[in-house]
Amino acid sequence: MVAKVVIKGGNKLSGKVRIMGAKNSVLELVPATLLTDEKVVLKNVPVLKDVETIVELMKAFGTDVQWDKENCTLTLQTKEIISNKAPYEIVKTMRASIYVLGALLGRCGSARVSFPGGCVIGTRPIDIHVRAMKCLGASVETIHGYIVAKAPTVDGETRLIGDVMDLLVTEKSGHKITTHGGCVNAILAAVLAKGQTVIENASMEPELDDLISMLNLMGAKIKRDKYDDGTDVIIIDGVDKLHGCEYSVMPDRMEAMTYAIVGAMNGGVVEVQNIDTSKMEYFLEKFKEAGVVFDDKGDSLIVYGDKTKLKAVDVETLPYPGFPTDIQSPFMTLISVAEGKSTLCENVWENRFQCVQELQRMGANADIINPNTVCFTGVESLDPTDVIASELRGGMALVLAGLVAKPTGYTNIHRAYHIFRGYANFAENLRNLGAEISIEDE
Ligand code: EPU
Numbered sequence: 001m002v003a004k005v006v007i008k009g010g011n012k013l014s015g016k017v018r019i020m021g022a023k024n025s026v027l028e029l030v031p032a033t034l035l036t037d038e039k040v041v042l043k044n045v046p047v048l049k050d051v052e053t054i055v056e057l058m059k060a061f062g063t064d065v066q067w068d069k070e071n072c073t074l075t076l077q078t079k080e081i082i083s084n085k086a087p088y089e090i091v092k093t094m095r096a097s098i099y100v101l102g103a104l105l106g107r108c109g110s111a112r113v114s115f116p117g118g119c120v121i122g123t124r125p126i127d128i129h130v131r132a133m134k135c136l137g138a139s140v141e142t143i144h145g146y147i148v149a150k151a152p153t154v155d156g157e158t159r160l161i162g163d164v165m166d167l168l169v170t171e172k173s174g175h176k177i178t179t180h181g182g183c184v185n186a187i188l189a190a191v192l193a194k195g196q197t198v199i200e201n202a203s204m205e206p207e208l209d210d211l212i213s214m215l216n217l218m219g220a221k222i223k224r225d226k227y228d229d230g231t232d233v234i235i236i237d238g239v240d241k242l243h244g245c246e247y248s249v250m251p252d253r254m255e256a257m258t259y260a261i262v263g264a265m266n267g268g269v270v271e272v273q274n275i276d277t278s279k280m281e282y283f284l285e286k287f288k289e290a291g292v293v294f295d296d297k298g299d300s301l302i303v304y305g306d307k308t309k310l311k312a313v314d315v316e317t318l319p320y321p322g323f324p325t326d327i328q329s330p331f332m333t334l335i336s337v338a339e340g341k342s343t344l345c346e347n348v349w350e351n352r353f354q355c356v357q358e359l360q361r362m363g364a365n366a367d368i369i370n371p372n373t374v375c376f377t378g379v380e381s382l383d384p385t386d387v388i389a390s391e392l393r394g395g396m397a398l399v400l401a402g403l404v405a406k407p408t409g410y411t412n413i414h415r416a417y418h419i420f421r422g423y424a425n426f427a428e429n430l431r432n433l434g435a436e437i438s439i440e441d442e
Pocket of ligand 1: 024025027095096122123124125126127128129130169177178179180181182205319325326348349350392393422
């Protein structure tokens with residue numbers, strides 16, 4: 001059964017929202033548990049479709065999984081790898097499945113991972129993931145749609161070998177575009193490799209630090225550093241074995257910023273709790289520039305909503321610490337009702353404007369001026385209508401649009417399953433704030 005989200009907008013929204021663990025952390029922490037035969041207990045795990053998918057994938061390798069959803073605790077133990085194959089049926093539904101490539105290579109010296117396909121927000125190549133594995137001495141080939149990788153065997157020992165690798169993707173308007181996922185895979189592969197690995201032009205995303213923290217707790221030796229010329233590096237000294245641990249997943253920055261935007265647009269006072277605002281600095285700068293009034297308490301954010309005070313702001317997405325690409329679509333909804341002309345430039349993904357057309361259907365005055373730049377001239381309010389979610393963050397942007405739309409009818413967001421991939425209990429959370437929102441079968 002396909003679900004749609006039905007919203008009657010215009011309600012004043014007030015109250016508290018507790019933010020769950022970060023989806024994008026969980027998706028790397030779970031494969032990391034393949035690196036030990038001992039038990040790993042993950043706390044603060046959100047109940048999300050993407051987490052279900054990665055858990056399903058782990059079972060294919062022989063992982064024993066216990067998921068106590070009520071207590072948000074996921075316990076994983078892989079005493080033995082019974083298969084090194086990540087099957088197409090599971091990998092095709094979620095790109096983060098590619099992380100098992102590095103983890104399997106590290107743990108058992110070989111991996112067969114289905115090649116992930118393209119994706120609606122961009123082509124999402126994995127050339128740099130593959131480059132990282134090769135740099136550690138692995139042979140990598142594509143056979144019948146599977147990436148088949150093997151660690152080298154030296155003096156009878158099959159094990160990856162540490163090396164120096166530069167994982168820079170490209171430079172855009174003077175800024176370095178780094179790869180978060182490429183670094184995750186490189187780290188997972190290098191932790192148990194022989195000798196030292198240095199990742200140059202490493203991603204600075206906080207979720208990567210969550211992975212580093214957990215792996216260090218398990219006995220890994222990983223640290224961040226900087227060259228004299230400012231290049232960010234991650235240094236990994238390979239160890240022979242990792243052990244189990246208990247680890248609490250960091251709060252979801254994207255979920256936190258999304259509810260902050262909800263608070264800013266709907267005339268009430270919303271407190272976003274259980275967060276770390278120090279990881280949201282650039283967003284908060286732009287939030288303030290857009291006329292939003294808030295109190296930053298460090299582990300919570302109190303947002304005082306007043307749509308009439310919102311004003312135009314220009315935003316350019318960049319890897320952390322820049323403005324996060326994952327929040328640009330929800331932010332579009334905010335600038336669509338902010339007075340004046342805002343410009344939003346997307347630098348990370350080549351195709352992340354799908355929701356623009358749907359926002360236009362709701363009355364937003366938007367103009368895509370080139371493939372990565374869109375301008376919004378703020379309108380007073382949006383009109384409820386039928387729209388289609390074509391990906392996770394764009395889908396959530398439409399939910400926010402539905403909340404702020406006139407109460408003259410219903411906003412029906414079709415193909416809402418995309419939103420369930422990344423926002424746990426969002427309808428319930430929004431209802432608790434006073435929204436009229438339901439999820440219906442269609
Ligand atoms: N890239 C390459 N080659 C590679 C890898 C990446 O060219 O081998 C390019 C990508 O095409 C993109 C850029 O590098 O243009 C950055 O991609 P990155 O590897 O950093 O993205 P990712 O690791 O695949 C994660 C998040 C995304 C988020 C990006 C950027 C997870 C599971 N996904 O993706 O999250 O947008 O980092 O921060 O962590 C989302 O949650 O909605 C989402 C898409």
